Amino acid sequence: MLGFYTYDVNNPPATVNNISVINVIFPNVSFQGSGGGLVSGNKVLIGRFPADTKIGWAILQNAYNGTVNPNATTFFSDTWLNPESNSSLKQHTVQLLDPGRNIVLMGFEDMRRDNGADNDFNDAIFM
Numbered sequence: 827m828l829g830f831y832t833y834d835v836n837n838p839p840a841t842v843n844n845i846s847v848i849n850v851i852f853p854n855v856s857f858q859g860s861g862g863g864l865v866s867g868n869k870v871l872i873g874r875f876p877a878d879t880k881i882g883w884a885i886l887q888n889a890y891n892g893t894v895n896p897n898a899t900t901f902f903s904d905t906w907l908n909p910e911s912n913s914s915l916k917q918h919t920v921q922l923l924d925p926g927r928n929i930v931l932m933g934f935e936d937m938r939r940d941n942g943a944d945n946d947f948n949d950a951i952f953m
Contacts, residue, residue: 827886827894828852828934828950835878842900842907845882854890855950862890882907883919885934885950901936915939920947929953 829848831839839845851870856862875881882904889898901908901918908916918939922931936949 827889827898828855828952829884829886830872831882831884832875832879833882835880838880838904839882839907842902845907848884848886848896848900850894853894855885856890883932883934885918885936887936899938901934903932910938910940912940918947924953 828851830851831845831848833839833845849872851872852864852868854862855864858865872881882902884900884902886894886896886898886900889895899909903919905913905916905918908918910916916939918935920933922933923929924931931951931953933947934950935943935945935947937943939945
């Protein structure tokens, strides 16, 4: 599952428990023909936000089986919220700027990086 959460830029969540809601964007981020129905170009308008609102991104590992399991292991774009104890392994996203199209691509690693991750950061890619 791919989702987002928001918070005031001056009051970031100190822990996962400080995030009140993860809003679902795509319940199943698998590509069409790979267990899901997504195709390149699928879009979702996530809304308008007041000034000083930061948007954080979350991916829930293997969380979709007809419905979303909210208790699935979750990884965040805000590194301090991720479960690894080694700070150098807490990163679960990579961002790439495509200036020709004026977009930013974000890729997620959806496994614990201290326990068997392939570190390819392509488990979910969105812009």
